[in-house]
Amino acid sequence: MHFDPSKLSPAEASRRRHALITIMLLLAAPAVVTIADLHWRTGYDVWKALHLVLFALLFVLIALGAAQSIVGYWLRRKGGDPCRIANTLEPEDLELPISARTAVVMPICNEEVSRVIEGVRAIYQSLHRTGRMPECDFFILSDSTDPNCWVAEEAAWLALTRELGAQGRIFYRKRRMGINKKSGNLADFCRRWGKLYRYMVVLDADSIMTGAAIVRLVQLMERNPRVGIIQGVPLLASGETVLARIQQFASRLYGPVSAAGLNYWQLSEANYWGHNAIIRLAPFIRHCSLPELPGSGPFGGRILSHDYVEAALMRRAGWEVWLATDIEGNYEECPPTVIDLAERDRRWLQGNLQHARLVVAKGFNPVNRVHFILGILSYLASPLWLAFLVVSTVIAYRMNGGDQEALPMTGFAAYAHWSYSGEALSLFFYTLGLLFLPKVLALLDLRSRPDEVAAFGGWEGLLASVSLETVLFTLLAPVLMLFHTWFIALTLFGQKVSWGVQRRAAGSESALAEATLANAAHTLLGILGAVIVFGIDPQLGLWMSPILAGLILSIPLSYYTGSPNVGLALRRHGIFETPEENRPFPELVQLAEATEARRDAPSPPQRLKSNYGLLQAVLDPYVNAVHVSLLRAKDDPSPATEERFVALRATLLRDGPDALDPAERKALLMDAESMHQLHQEVWATPAGRLAGWWQAALQHYTRFAPAPQTAFSR
């Protein structure tokens, strides 16, 4: 069914939004009124009034998710929403030549270099195979501050362009100063090269898009000249740990229904998620530069979470923003461990909270304000939930004191013949029903798609996976609740979060130490909570046992859900299988093979590891040449500057890289003359005059075997 967005009336958009809110209210109102009645039966006080408000807020969020799923399910049952951006293409559009110049940009910052490069390789080759967009350029936009990443990126980029014959097609740009982080990185690209291109496809370091998906996005933009941004819905893929596989299973199973529901009410006022999207560059450059927020502190200064704001600015300027729910071959990876997930949430949370200021900024469309509010509530829900649990415990404690008892057969009980506990139980099961409704609807949606069921590994595995996913997410939810609450508190007090240990490979001994360190407080809180709650009322303890169990078991949960071995073992047993695992696109296969090969690559000696980038940039003749060629030549450095560099070079040679601070090492790496000099000097200096670190570094290049030891050896 063809769809023309220009004929979409504002009234239709309003009608859809009001219908969704009506469903949400219909779902939420009975629960809110029931809990109000329950409190009425025992007599109101401040705690109960607060409890009611918290319940209402949290329940409205649950009801919104459920309403979206109901609408999404209903739309998919009747063949899909006609108002989809993908429906705007006519068959002849697919054959038209594409003349629009497009840049595929990947902003990176201290990412795993081989993953970035293999991702770009897979996407570039896939696009090349389509033969549709020979004029498409790729940009790796680096903000890496770690010299190891920086130097590795340069060499890997050059090797990639050489291997693919893509000189002049795949570019690499490293900023000297990472001003304004990712948004500044993209803005820098726009300022320098934005005019060369009509569109920009924005990817994350862990994104994978097939060439066909990129071509389709460009075709959609060409067909819809009023559209400023089309956001694809990336599926999660390439996960190996239990947590990653749960997330990709859940997003694959529940995502399509939920996305259909999202598109139903967002229409041309959708959101931008920061990656896996296509952007029309001219309006983006003109209207989407991010202003600073007035004031300082957590709610002022530079806008941290840029994507929502850019979508709002695009809409403010009159351009449409659409969600493309049905573009295949659009993927991203997900955090492999609970701690990675929490770390990512910490970054997003800080940015989302800042949007509170923007809710009341003039000129934004109401739907964009709703996006801001929902973004804030997605994290604020955690402290609200915690407060709800605490207030529930206080109420139970006060009721247990014997001064409050349920009034017999009053309120709604007069109609429904509910006992007090019967009414409470009904509310509990209604809440559970609403929480599980999206899962049930997603499974019902699959009934008419036997092929997809097979791709998930069949009904048996699918139902077992949903059950296990429900159990694990139920246990993990309170852990994330405490993480979010803690992050919000720290953000409000302007503090940074640190784990105190370096991130290590999942499943290793250090991963256990990290899980213990990050979750020790959660475990203690869980034990303390259990003692208090069971002490007040054992029945309340049983009600809260899933939450308390999640907290008490948070260390083993965090460790085992972050284990690739357990994740892959579950896969062998058909648990959490997804179509992407069973019938992967060639691009994902290519990436998986490259990941496998990467595991076998020898890693640098431990002693040299922390400054391996510097080592290569100085010693390796080719890496040195590439690095120097990418540095900006200084015209005429002052004598004082030269003197400083001479002293730094002398210290580096004599005492090794640890004698310099990171800024000094970076300064040397940025100075072309110093890199020329160091390349000559290190190779030409006798070992006795070099720091032990350099001797080890040179040994690393020599790599001859020691003489065999026998009785005659001296």
Next chain:
Amino acid sequence: MEASAAAARQEEPIANASWDEAFVRVESYLRSYGLESRVLLNQATASIIDEARSRAAESGCENPVGIAMETTHARIGEWLAKSGQPVDWSSERTRAQGRLALVIADFPGRWSESFLDSGPFPEALSEAIASCQILPAPGMRLSNMAPEPLEFGLLEPGDPRLRSRRIWIPMRAMVPWLLIFGFFGVAWASSH
């Protein structure tokens, strides 16, 4: 007295250990260009060390590693000069460009065995060096991307948008919500 000491020092042979170190250093450096053949590595290194020894004897240099690496760089410059590029290969900056050209042309994978070869420079490599260039980014076309300042606060009473129909249409659509609230309100009022 001083002159005789200097003469004695000049005649004193530099310890073999220092030349061993110089040999290993040169060999490692050549190997880092991708030359893996032990025979070729050995030949090239020995030849460089021989030349460095002669130069050390002539100049009285006491740093075998230093003079050996100096000789190595000079030898690489001479070899690169055979590519026919009209540049001064004795400068480290130019040699760095040469190394860049070699890596872009995939010298380590395709021609490494001809490294420092006394024979003619491979023609294909010569062409590759002449044509290759590093292109980290296309030519810039600058745009002005200035942020528009934000204003805060809700609509003021005199705002013309308050008079537009669009802002009042949604009020009519709120009727179903009022019905829901009304239903539960009446139910509550009649039972409590």
